[in-house]
Amino acid sequence: MPADATVLHPMPGQDRLVLLKPLITSELIEVGEYSYYDDPEHATEFETRNVLYHYGPDKLRIGRFCALGAGTRFIMNGANHRMDGPSTFPFPIMGGSWAEHFDLITGLPGRGDTVVGNDVWFGNSVTVMPGVRIGNGAIVATGSVVVQDVPDYAIVGGNPAKVVRSRYPEAEVARLLELAWWDWPAEHITEHVRTIMSGTVDELAAVAP
Numbered sequence: 001m002p003a004d005a006t007v008l009h010p011m012p013g014q015d016r017l018v019l020l021k022p023l024i025t026s027e028l029i030e031v032g033e034y035s036y037y038d039d040p041e042h043a044t045e046f047e048t049r050n051v052l053y054h055y056g057p058d059k060l061r062i063g064r065f066c067a068l069g070a071g072t073r074f075i076m077n078g079a080n081h082r083m084d085g086p087s088t089f090p091f092p093i094m095g096g097s098w099a100e101h102f103d104l105i106t107g108l109p110g111r112g113d114t115v116v117g118n119d120v121w122f123g124n125s126v127t128v129m130p131g132v133r134i135g136n137g138a139i140v141a142t143g144s145v146v147v148q149d150v151p152d153y154a155i156v157g158g159n160p161a162k163v164v165r166s167r168y169p170e171a172e173v174a175r176l177l178e179l180a181w182w183d184w185p186a187e188h189i190t191e192h193v194r195t196i197m198s199g200t201v202d203e204l205a206a207v208a209p
Contacts, residue, residue, distance in 0.1 A: 002186035005033040008044075016040045020062065023047075028056050032064030032118065032182075039070040053078035058110055058130070063118035064182045069142065071125035077110030079130065117152065118182040136177060137167060152177060172201045179208055 003010060011017050017038045020031040026047055037046050050071075051060055055078035081088040082104060092102040111131020120134055123142030134140070134150040141157030141164070150156050153167040153176065168176065181189065181196055181204060189196065192207045 002190045003034070005186070010036070016043050018043045018046070020046060020068075026051075026054070028054055028058070029060045029062075031062045032066070033186075034064055035062050035066035035068070037068040037072070050074065052076060059113045060116075061113055062116040063120070063136070065118055066116060066120045066122070068122045069124040069126065072122045072128075073126070074114055074128045075130055076114065077108075077112075077130045080108045080110065081105075082108065118180075136180075136182075137173075139167070168201070175201050175205065179204055181208075184209055 005019065006022050008018055008022050009015055010019055017036055019033075020035050020037055021033055023037075023044060023046060024031055029047065029051060037043055037050070039046075042049050050068075051074050054060070054074075054076040058077045060074055060076065081090055090105050091098045092100075092105055114128060114131060115133045116128075117134060117136035117138065119137050121139045123140060123144070125142060126140050126144050126146065128134070128140075128146045132146050132149060134146065135152030135154065137153040138150045139155045140146060140150070140161065141155070143159070144157050144161040145159040146156065147160040150161070151163065151166070153173045155164045155167060156162060157164055166173065179201075188209045195203050195207050
């Protein structure tokens with residue numbers, strides 16, 4: 001029997017772990033089934049504490065089966081300041097007559113949606129900058145600051161995050177993307193959990209539906 005993708009706390013007695021899909025209320029955030037966030041103090045506050053400066057219209061899209069460690073944060077395009085004049089300070093948001101110049105901070109260039117693929121693992125305290133795309137099967141090391149796109153099945157780390165190595169050779173990455181096990185029916189995934197977690201690419205291919 002597949003795990004229930006609709007429960008908020010999938011681990012009994014462990015309120016620190018939440019499935020994000022049943023938690024999210026914002027139309028600007030899309031999360032696939034079984035992706036979770038782990039935080040001993042603020043797990044259910046993910047939308048307000050971990051997705052910052054999200055004033056739209058850019059979206060945060062997270063795929064299925066992603067694991068987000070405590071303190072994983074997404075900086076959205078609303079954090080941008082003007083850089084083409086002597087000061088970067090956002091005077092209009094302070095109110096008063098300064099608010100008459102709100103046009104100076106609207107329409108700032110953005111990098112578009114932030115997109116996380118499927119089966120991505122984030123270590124603790126990762127920061128993802130606006131408009132970044134993180135590929136399927138990637139691993140982001142603890143404390144990393146991701147400022148540019150991450151290839152599928154890459155392991156990245158550091159500030160700024162750089163590719164440490166690929167988890168698989170290029171040909172096997174292509175096969176894994178074609179197999180896309182995260183899109184298999186939940187019942188089929190349930191039947192082949194051991195192969196998905198510990199098998200080879202050939203073994204995974206052999207049990208594909």
